[in-house]
Amino acid sequence: MTDLELKELLSLTDPAALRELYDRAYRVKLQYIGPRVSIRGLIEVSNICAKNCFYCGIRRGNHLVKRYRIDADEIVETAVWAYEQKFGSIVMQSGEIESPEFAAFIESVLKRISAATGGGLGVTLSCGEQSPEVYERWRNAGATRYLLRIEASNPELYRRLHPADHDFNARLECLRSLRKLDYQVGSGVMIGLPGQTVDDLVHDLRFFEEFDLDMIGMGPYIPHADTPLGHGIEVTEEYRRRQLEAGLRMIACTRLLLRDVNIASTTALQALGDDGRELGLLAGGNVVMPNITETGYRKGYQLYEGKPSLEESSAESRDNLSRRIASIGETIRWAEPGDSLHYAAR
Ligand code: 5AD
Ligand code: SF4
Incomplete structure (x- = not known):
């Protein structure tokens, strides 16, 4: 597909034309992956963050947020619960802290989860920028996938979103180290940012392609x-x-362009519409990440306003999710790690 074609697709607004775009992407998803959805239980292990991203509700400068880090015992317990509930895989996400203490904490939790589940639970990390040594320790302790969004692949837009404490090239270096360490590498962007153009989004798609990503998480x-x-x-x-x-247009275009990668239908879609997550799956997504963090912590992880499932317990969300996925004719791949086909084919 040419840039011009992508730009046209990303500019569609006519409902019939959009329907056609989503259907086309969904057919590609069916062709490569089938009518199946992978799930990851999301554990928001800590909202302590050293960064001050201009868009994010848990940025360092937001003193209204009560900071927490879940105890190791409790994280392991939640992971084992997820394993027993046949989740197949989990994501451990946190704010960004680069400290020896935090690195050791995550490493030890990973080892304990691996021991408690016989290595049978896929573990993805999303803990921001770290040194190659830390990424390597975490890889050796059992993490097999890593999500690090580039957030905006246009360096100029990136700079405006993080004027003080971010370095675009350092972030690219992190993605390269993750690839070298044989992680399944995921990245992604935010869509519809103030000042973002359609050309920026085309650039984002080309970035996904050039980086040969295994997983895309964007919203x-x-x-x-x-x-x-x-x-x-x-x-x-x-x-x-x-x-x-x-968001839906971007998911569809990503599926059309990258074909066999894992694409998450993210919570931000659900926050914007009751059936947003289902619509994301019908536009080409194949992964959902239900929140399994103990509900008591969830208020502390409001990246944006109106984040859903603040009160809903994990067991409730599991049943709710099954029903919703079945309602669109798809089946959840329980107890499967749901590795990226793209990674397997590399
Ligand atoms: N709206 C949508 N997504 C956001 N994120 C952070 N803040 C917002 C927001 N206001 C996303 C970022 C980050 C991920 C954990 O959440 O892309 O990488
Ligand atoms: Fe911290 Fe991530 Fe939020 Fe930025 S987006 S402030 S790194 S939690």
Whole structure:
């Protein structure tokens, strides 16, 4: 596909044309993956973050957030619960802290999860930028996948989103180290950011392609009032509808371009529409990540406003999810790690 074609697809607004785009992407997903959805239980292990990203509700500068880190015992317990519930895999996500203590903490939790499940549970990490040595220790302790979103592949836009404490090239270096260490590597962007153009999104798609990513996790930007970027943006119904649509178009284009990768239908879609996650699957996504963090912690992990499932317990979300996935004619791959086909083929 040419850049021009991608640009046209990413600019569609006519409902019939959009339907056609989503259907086309869904057919490619069916062809490569079948009517099956992989699930990962998401554990938000810590909201302590050293960074100050302009869009994010748990940025360092937001003093309204009560900070937590879940105890190792409790994380292992949740992981074992997920294993017994046949989740097949989990994601451990946290704010970004580069410290020897944090590196050792995650390493020890990984080893304990691996021992408790006989290595039978796939573990993905999403703990930000770290040194190659730390990535290697975590890989050796049992993590097989890593998610590190590039957030915006246009360095200029990236700089505007993180003016103080981010270095675009350092982030690229992290993605390269992860690849060298034989992780399944995932990245992604936010869609519909203030100041982002359709050309930026085409650039993002080319970035996914050039980096030969195994997994894509991306979602629409949703304002948070206590952040520099979200402050003052009025979130109307029309705004939500447009952000959801922008997210779906991008999922569909990613599926058409990259074909056999894992693409998450993310929580941000669900935050914008009750059936947002299902729509993401019908536009080419094949992974969902239900939140299995103990509900008591969830208020502390509001990356954006209106993040869903604040109260819903993990067991409830599991049943709810099964029903919803079945309602669109897809089946959950229980007890399978759901590795990226793209990675397997490399
Ligand atoms: N809207 C949407 N996504 C966000 N993230 C952080 N803040 C927001 C927001 N306001 C995403 C970032 C980050 C991931 C954990 O959450 O892409 O990588
Ligand atoms: Fe921290 Fe990640 Fe939020 Fe940035 S997006 S402030 S690194 S948790």
